[in-house]
Amino acid sequence: MISPIPHKKVLEWLGSDSRGVPYYLHPLNLNWSDAGVEHDLAIFRRVAEELANDRTFWASIIRDPSWRECLAGCICLLASRKREFFDELCFRFRMGSFIAPQIAVALGLLHGAAARPFLESTLDEPSPQQRPKEVVSAHRVLVRLGIHPIREISVDAWPVIERDNAILADKVVAEHWDFWQPRL
Numbered sequence: 001m002i003s004p005i006p007h008k009k010v011l012e013w014l015g016s017d018s019r020g021v022p023y024y025l026h027p028l029n030l031n032w033s034d035a036g037v038e039h040d041l042a043i044f045r046r047v048a049e050e051l052a053n054d055r056t057f058w059a060s061i062i063r064d065p066s067w068r069e070c071l072a073g074c075i076c077l078l079a080s081r082k083r084e085f086f087d088e089l090c091f092r093f094r095m096g097s098f099i100a101p102q103i104a105v106a107l108g109l110l111h112g113a114a115a116r117p118f119l120e121s122t123l124d125e126p127s128p129q130q131r132p133k134e135v136v137s138a139h140r141v142l143v144r145l146g147i148h149p150i151r152e153i154s155v156d157a158w159p160v161i162e163r164d165n166a167i168l169a170d171k172v173v174a175e176h177w178d179f180w181q182p183r184l
Helices: 006-014 036-054 054-064 066-081 084-097 100-123 132-144 160-183
Strands: none
Touching: 006 036, 006 054, 006 066, 036 054, 036 066, 054 066, 054 084, 066 084, 066 100, 084 100, 084 132, 100 132, 100 160, 132 160
16 A cells, blocks of 8 residues: 555544544534544544654644645644644744634634734735735634734625635634633
């Protein structure tokens, strides 16, 4: 058998539920397996223990441009309550990601005070209108941290396609923050 791409290894460790749905998909939209949320989070905590044995690998999957591996790395951080990999989370957020809202939530919850200047800098970028998912995510996490940025960010400020991403980011940050915050 040909070995998988190295970063795919984390997805193999997570495995799939009884219906064949990969576990990494469950936290994407907070839709858990039939076994329940605590069962699923236990799987992420177990994988976090594996990842703790190879911090370089864990860092690399968070920095990975593939949202699947990055999401697995972020959820393992949140599930295990590890306040690590700040630079890696910032890197992936800055470079852009399908899961930018989830990364912003991880930054805010795991690295609150340190994340503040980083998230504020996202709002000060020269072309924020080209990054609605990141800008809205950064703004909404800052508000959740009790910080009221000088600039208000409206989801209606973008053209149609970008507006959909802004609306999605607003919704995902709210749902993920409300889910993860009491667990940390």
